[in-house]
Amino acid sequence: MLLKNFSDFSLEAGTDEAGRGCLAGPVTAAAVILPNEFTSTLLNDSKQLSEKNREKLKPIIESEAVTFHVVHLEPEIIDNINILNASIQAMQNCIVNLSPTPEYIIVDGNRFKPVNNIPHSCIIKGDSKYLSIAAASVLAKTYRDEYMDRIHEEFPMYNWKKNKGYPTAEHREAIKKYGVTKYHRMSFRLLPEQLKLEL
Template sequence: MLLNNFSNFTLEAGTDEAGRGCLAGPVTAAAVILPENFTLNLLNDSKKLSEKTRDLLKPLIEQQAVCFSVTHLEPIIIDEINILNASIKAMQECILKLNTTPLYIIVDGNRFKPLENIPHSCIIKGDSLYTSIAAASVLAKTYRDQYMNKIHEEYPMYNWKQNKGYPTKEHREAIQKYGTTKYHRMSFRLLPEQLELDL
């Protein structure tokens, strides 16, 4: 059973990201403020849900939320500031984009940077404990998947529609065969050490 609140503030935003471990595509974050006494059957950490369930939950979260926002940070920024900083930056940008300013922020994971004097707490596995973080995890994942499906049309040989940019054997074989694209994260190890990429 997910908990609705961590703090005593009603305007509490939950935030989470998707795509940290991918070789291609953005890191995507979402932030959500939910109403008091919010309940939504099936809601859980997005990683524990099927794609069909996430797609079902997405419009329900959007309709019922006090407010929500989503941010994509592109590979060029990830390569520039590293994936941890990019994940934090994406979550911060989401919170700043909310049309209601939260009084408290709860963050999935163990790292965040203070934002405009709004108190925050980092919660390990927060997306399986609190409704707002779980809702943010569903939005981050579904919006990122949509993005990857879209760029799949541009570069179908990497099969991003299926692997969403994660380091699958198939994805790495495609990188070895076709090289990299503007959507690949050049600061990541795109191929195992035994495979070299001719650049």
């Protein structure tokens, strides 16, 4: 059973990101404040949920949340500031767009930078411990998957509809065969050393 709050504040936001380890597409973050009375037997860390259950939870979270916000940060930004900083920036952007403003932030993972002097705590595996972080993980994952499905139509040969930009053998084979797109992260190792790309 996931916990409701980490702090004693009622306006506690949970935040998480999706797509950090991908070779293509944005890193997507979400932040959510849930009402105190929110309950769900289904909600869990998005990685533990089937796609069907994530899709089922998305409208429930959106309709019942006090407030939520989702942000995509594009590969160009990831390449400029690195994936860790991009992940943190995406989560920060979500937080500043929440209304009402959270009194406390709980972050999945172990790295975050303060935003607007709001106190925060980083929680390892927070998405499997706290409802608001789990809700944020579901929104980040579903919104990012939708984004990857859209750009799949533009470049179907990479099969982003299935691999969502992660470094699968199929995705790497397509990079080797077709080269890179504007959606690929050029600062990432897109191919193993022995399969260098001619750029």
